[in-house]
Amino acid sequence: MIPLVKGQYLVRLALDAADLARAQSLRHRSFLVRRGIVGAEGRDADAFDALCQHVLVEDIASGKLVCCYRLMSFSAGQSLAESYAAQVYGLAALESFAGAKLELGRFCLDPDWNDPDILRLAWGAMAQIVDAQRVSLLFGCSSFEGTDWRLHAKALAMLRGHLAPAPWRPLEKAKETVHFDSCLKDFAFDLREALQSLPPLLRTYLAMAGWVSDHAVIDRQLDTLHVFTAVEIAKIPAARARALRAVAG
Template sequence: MSIEMLNREAQGETVQTSNKSSVPVTGDVFGRIGNLETRLARTEREIDAAQAVRYRVFVEEMKAQLPPDAMRRQRDVDSYDAICDHLLVLDRSIEGDTEEQIVGTYRLLRQEVAMANGGFYSASEFATDALLARHPDKRFMELGRSCVLPAYRTKRTVELLWQGNWAYALKHGMGAMFGCASFSGVLPEQHALALSFLYHNVRAKDEWAVEALPSLARTMDLMPTEAINARKALMTLPPLIKGYLRLGAMVSGSAVVDHAFNTTDVLIVLPIASISDRYVNYYGADAGRFAS
């Protein structure tokens, strides 16, 4: 059984393509579903609000330990925030300032911007430079700091985040996406089934292969392939990683333990050309599925 079929069976999900005519995305608003909207942050105050959402998820919920100034300010903030675009999901039914409406966020970094400012965030954990060097004809974008407030962890919110990512990638002519995705905790052995499943079934190979930096690399090959129950493995995957797999993503061949964020990280690699036709059809070849 294919990974796509296993994913759909595990989730009990049926996604049908839309017959709605596509409307090209313009400006910074990428889509709307009901009271939810996805677009780029427009002001420093909105970026600050997104950092507050990240703090609530990463520190208050996941027990990350940030630098003292960030902990004092109750904001997840680093130097990359100044050069990234910040994708937001807003709940327009919430009364008050726009900043109070932000319920989810992603951080997006284009290759040309990263290279002009010291490189990608993921390069601190994974050998992304070698990956980029093998694809001089493609422009990469990094996805990071994905988080959604607990009350909004629904299919609609996830759809809008991916609508935003897809629209942004098309708008800027991106050829591939990559970024860290995390398991909770700093003991990879606690995720032996899931990590081994990823290693044996969706590990990036050949021209797309990527490994953790040698000084940080932790093995993902913790179980022999014949001992892996694929259905059980899929059920133990974090929702974000499961979502990437449905799109057609691959993963790094080794993991990294991030003690500050209390996570075990893998690198997700998603060539645009590999995105499942099912999802291209769903969101629209011009990202018009949920565009206004």
């Protein structure tokens, strides 16, 4: 169980307000500063932070925070109305999905660190949490930089082949959306280029047999396009599941 040590990194849960402030500062640098956007007090913070567990990945030698994300837990049958994703997607149908659910949010890496071991360890720790809580569905919003969907047309068109099963498909709720069928139905794309243009988090979801909403949400405040993304734990390919658990073991 967390804390988890692998190589030069430590994964642990945030323990206090100081830890949360460090996560909010990293999120601010990762999501906003590197794109020339400056948020209030140098932090990316919202009301959902108080409702979540925060997972931190630190470089042991320096103590530097190199990755973080937050998790909100929902028991079987519990309403998802309080989730972050439910603010912009209609998720009532998903509430009948059997088993506990876990919302992943604000996943970010330090822009100055490019070690792939960080991402592997972050997901390995998440696999540990999923197993401990007997989670059946992991969900959240994956983000594309910028609000112009045309810049991400290849990736979004490819996502039409990974849509949520009809019974679980999120409904439109936000004021500004980009519906894949209406905008991208006949759009031609190269699969390799499309995969390379996906955000790393979304690419990982799809590698685990994840699925997405049939539309993206435009977020002017964060200057992003959000795509609802989920993975049914029972449907993760066996080899991928073993690899994740090996990291956490």
